Amino acid sequence: MTIDRALIERDVSRLLKRGVAEIIVEEEMLELLRSGRKLRLKEGFDPSFPDIHLGHMVALRKLRQFQEMGHQVVLIVGDWTAQIGDPSGVSVTRPMLTAEQVRSNAETYMQQFFKVVDRGMTEVRWQSEWYGKFTLADVIQLTSKFTVAQMLAREDFSARYSAGRPIAITELLYPLLQAYDSVVVKSDVEFGGTDQKFNFLLGRELQTMLGQRPQQCFMTPLLVGTDGKHKMSKSLGNYIGVAEPPDVMYGKVMSIPDELVMQYFELVTDLPEEELEEFRQQLAGEANPMNMKKRLAREIVAQLHSKADAVEAEAHFARVVQRGEAPADIPVAYAPSDTPDIRRLLKSCGMVGSISEAVRLINQGAVEIDGQKVIGYQLPVKEGSIVRVGKLRWCRVKIDPEKAEKA
């Protein structure tokens, strides 16, 4: 790599300021960047959770920015640690995945990962490459370097331990294996959320013990989810998945609370700082946050799909959500008769995941048929009736006992 000092200094400030929660050790990180050396950027993932959402994108976009400076991403498929389950921030021992589940999930993950990160500048490494031949002697060597107290000092472990909740011995191995990954791939910088700090530091420690230069730990902030309260997470249902269709993605971005708009701009878009400053001033003044949010939604859809998709999603949103019209192209729900059980009807066409979800939504008043709120479960419909759940889910009724039977 050739060293262009001015370029590096410009990039450094972009890399180390926006979208950063904590860097350990910032001084060393700066030195590394200024050295002009091609850095190895470690990002591991747990194929137990193959779905990437905007929360993950914060770190992935950072990787992409480093790639643009010529650095090398090393993506570690945690196919072994996934069989244990990362205990970070989790309060119960998790069930183990089969090797087959892990493999299929890893593929799904990578399809999404490479929507953001440059595949050409990424080295993909499977843990099985080294853990497949890891012996008991290796385990003994590794586990002898750390104490039980060190592990139980970790916040989540200590909370579980003192509450008397079980921690499998296996779970103590998880951070050690993740640390050893850093040694194997000779990681210069490890990337992830702030909840990974303990594991990252263990990596530094192990590298030092084994005579390597300790990696830098680059921690990105946790993005707040669409509920405006908790960190974005699939299990909380407040997420926007990077693989979701443009319409859904656009609609979900539009649903975030106004206070989050600037955070999203900062963490998941490339809009320059000067422009964001303008937005801030507008928001402090009389500007309608709705327009800002539309801009944000377009940026995000364009980034993960295309500009054309963004334009179309915006039109869809205006028509369906803002003006309340039925979308042009909606799925069909087959009813067995003209007085179907609405709960089953919703379930059969996939508008809800379960009968109990249908019951809940009906009771919340979130279901309409031809513009009338549904009360009770058995109701008359007619051929072509429009059923709507919330603002975004629609279907059109066809009365067809035979197809209803199969659904």
Add this chain to the structure above:
Amino acid sequence: MTIDRALIERDVSRLLKRGVAEIIVEEEMLELLRSGRKLRLKEGFDPSFPDIHLGHMVALRKLRQFQEMGHQVVLIVGDWTAQIGDPSGVSVTRPMLTAEQVRSNAETYMQQFFKVVDRGMTEVRWQSEWYGKFTLADVIQLTSKFTVAQMLAREDFSARYSAGRPIAITELLYPLLQAYDSVVVKSDVEFGGTDQKFNFLLGRELQTMLGQRPQQCFMTPLLVGTDGKHKMSKSLGNYIGVAEPPDVMYGKVMSIPDELVMQYFELVTDLPEEELEEFRQQLAGEANPMNMKKRLAREIVAQLHSKADAVEAEAHFARVVQRGEAPADIPVAYAPSDTPDIRRLLKSCGMVGSISEAVRLINQGAVEIDGQKVIGYQLPVKEGSIVRVGKLRWCRVKIDPEKAEKA
């Protein structure tokens, strides 16, 4: 095996009464013995400590008694667990042995073991047979079955943990590996001291989890050492080694406090219960305990060496210790001149292990030359002078500068 009920019942009472601290589960143990099945008796040892002393013999003699009923001993060479170090009752993390040290120690151990246990009815198994090919996947399987809290509930761990002393994660693996040994060798009964109870119970648990009949745990009492205070242990220096020469063994038995005589008879000799009862009555009366102790010393030397050795050791003891005469056959110490450095002289002929030990013994007044207590370190000797350290160590001086140089 044919079942001779009367014989079994006689043996059962001998097996399960004398030399037993605790049996888990006694009812099941009885059933097993009455079933007439050939049982697999597991005894593991840690080749970090190759020296067997009378304390270990309590369990080994029990094995021998079971063998006499036709049962099979399975001796497990803990060549893998030794590399970790058994944390049972130990208060610090121990250094690891090399594979070479382990192998050589194991040989030493077995030479002593088969002085008591019948080699022909013993199956020797090295852990490396199964742990040599144990993979990380196996480790994950095994460690997922137990929790950190279960391990830390163990007395020694919990004491260390709450005192803030380090416990390497590796040490949590030790009891799991020992438990897994029971599964591999299909142990019916595991033998050892009461300090092994936790490990034994873990074996039961793991066997049950993996669909095997859980082993019985046969725990023998801890023998008090020659100091009359602490359990016999090499590190406390209060032990009688089974490999020690007849004279030393005899002398050490004679040195135990009178109160221990009956305990030793019970735990390390085969004298029948009726005879022991007589001894008890004699001791309660006017009998001289010295005579009883001589009987004990003869029994033990005869058992571990031969009857002839026992007779000779007794004569040696009477002559050297009781009458204070020099033994017939004592080693030579070569002096460089007729005023040698006594500390070096003692060290060169092996009467002490180090110069500092020599200094300590001289200062304690435990060293004599020709019947005169040694004061100071540089003293005149003559050809044929007798040097004595304590009651049992003797040598004869030869003045020979050349050989003194080499010594």
